[in-house]
Amino acid sequence: MMKLRSSPPSPFGRKVKLAMAILGLKDRIEIVEANTADPSDDLRSQNPLGKIPALVLENGDVIYDSSVILEYLDFLAGGGKLFPQGEARYLVLRDQALANGMMDAAILRVYEKRFKEPKFRDPAWDTYQAAKMDRTLAHFEANAPAAPKSADDIDAGTLTLACALGYLDIRYNGDWRSDHPKLVAWLDAFETAVPAFADTKMPAAPVPDNDPAPLR
Amino acid sequence: MMKLRSSPPSPFGRKVKLAMAILGLKDRIEIVEANTADPSDDLRSQNPLGKIPALVLENGDVIYDSSVILEYLDFLAGGGKLFPQGEARYLVLRDQALANGMMDAAILRVYEKRFKEPKFRDPAWDTYQAAKMDRTLAHFEANAPAAPKSADDIDAGTLTLACALGYLDIRYNGDWRSDHPKLVAWLDAFETAVPAFADTKMPAAPVPDNDPAPLR
Structure with a gap:
């Protein structure tokens, strides 16, 4: 196992x-x-x-x-399901890297609050990371994937995008939703097509500002 | 082009x-x-x-x-040169991810000095990132790749490891060298096997402590 x-x-x-x-x-x-x-x-x-x-x-x-x-x-699982072959593969990998990068920026910002005393939090650093997230959301809103009809339509790029948006829901209060209607509609379709998405959903739990844990 | x-x-x-x-x-x-x-x-x-x-x-x-x-x-280039097929592929990808992660930690620490005023630099955060680098170096020292005889022996994992060690040379004064003799010998062999490694080498340039640039 x-x-x-x-x-x-x-x-x-x-x-x-x-x-x-x-x-x-x-x-x-x-x-x-x-x-x-x-x-x-x-x-x-x-x-x-x-x-x-x-x-x-x-x-x-x-x-x-x-x-x-x-x-x-x-x-x-036999290959070719989440990762297409040929030229198309590299755009899927690119989209995965982009959604991964948005998660990295989102997590870095959460870690500033989770693990650092307020005196160590640089507002310019937070703004810089937030801008990466904003630009990535704008890119995906302007290039929203087609609504999947079933899990057969999911690839590594769209799967990662769904997880990135789900993370913004739990750690950033879903603030991304109001300005990105196409992505909201797409994520709804994703959740219908992939029941495991609902099964792995976590309740919203923004990280408190004033209770950092020691970083060990 | x-x-x-x-x-x-x-x-x-x-x-x-x-x-x-x-x-x-x-x-x-x-x-x-x-x-x-x-x-x-x-x-x-x-x-x-x-x-x-x-x-x-x-x-x-x-x-x-x-x-x-x-x-x-x-x-x-036709495929299968830097990335093997079959089970072996995933250990190469894993080694690439590990060396990438060491670079990420190294760059995060450099960015603390390059872009943040000293008052925002959390020593615990620096120690935490440094520990990722130390564990990764120890892992690769204990699992040092075979010395390549030519560029045909290079894969995405070893290529990335070489770039990670090269970055420690320019930004961390090559401090990794004294405790990792197998990796030093391996990197020497890599440089002989891949002339482009010497061609892309940068002079050592540790980031100054007291002159952060604005983060825009």
């Missing part, structure tokens, strides 16, 4: 959980929660970066990051 | 430049320097994340990040 190290709110971990469901691999992978903030968790020996998700294979090899795991699961 | 948006010190851009040389694609791609700190640079419309490298194709499509560009160049 493979083991997925992840945690429920992780948007990158959610990518893998959706892929497991879409590709029919849920019964081959046990989900073992990981705590990235706990130095005694095995995670840092499994992935020296201390990041989730990480997939522990049956032979003990560990693979990461989320994009590599998605590709590996696609391979196990 | 394709255009590569990058800058000389970027370790992620260097990945692409090495791949261009190894794959024989240098005459199909013009390098157009990009300034990630300049909002008027076309970069932010080419890549909403404002990150380099980004590859502008002849039809105007833009692809990123560095790992996606590497795979696209490998595809253009």
Whole structure:
């Protein structure tokens, strides 16, 4: 049995959980929660970066990051499902990288509040990261994917975009919704086409401003 | 003619430049320097994340990040050169992700000095990122790749590791060298096997502590 190290709110971990469901691999992978903030968790020996998700294979090899795991699961499922072949492949990978980057910026901003005392929070840094998110949302709004009719229409790019928007829902109060109606409609269609998206949804939980945890 | 948006010190851009040389694609791609700190640079419309490298194709499509560009160049060169097929592929992709992650941590720490006033620099954050780098170096020292005899022995994982170590040389005074003799020997062999590595080397230029630029 493979083991997925992840945690429920992780948007990158959610990518893998959706892929497991879409590709029919849920019964081959046990989900073992990981705590990235706990130095005694095995995670840092499994992935020296201390990041989730990480997939522990049956032979003990560990693979990461989320994009590599998605590709590996696609391979196990026969290939060509979440990743098209030929020229089209690289635009899907590009869209995945773009949605990953929006999540990275969103998480960096959350970490400023979660792990840093207010005196260490640079407003210019926050603005700089927020601008990456804004430009990415504007790009995807102007280039909104076609509404998927079923999970067969999902690829690694659109799967990642859905997880990125879902993260903005839980950590940023869904503030992105008012200015991006095409993406809202698209995400609704995604949720209908991919039941696992609702199954992995977390309640909104903005990170408090004044209660940072120690960074260990 | 394709255009590569990058800058000389970027370790992620260097990945692409090495791949261009190894794959024989240098005459199909013009390098157009990009300034990630300049909002008027076309970069932010080419890549909403404002990150380099980004590859502008002849039809105007833009692809990123560095790992996606590497795979696209490998595809253009016939495939299977920097990325093996089958199970082995996913360990190469994992090693690439790990070396990418070490560069990300290294760059985050440099950005703290380059763009933030000293009062905003949290020592715990720096220590946390440094630990990711230390664990990754220890992992690669304990699992040092075989010395390449020629560029035919290079894959996306080892190519990225070389660029990561090269970045530690220019931004961290090569401090990694004393404790990682196997990696030093391996990097020497890499440089002999891949002449483009020497061609893309930058002089050491640690970022000054007390002269942050505005983050725009």
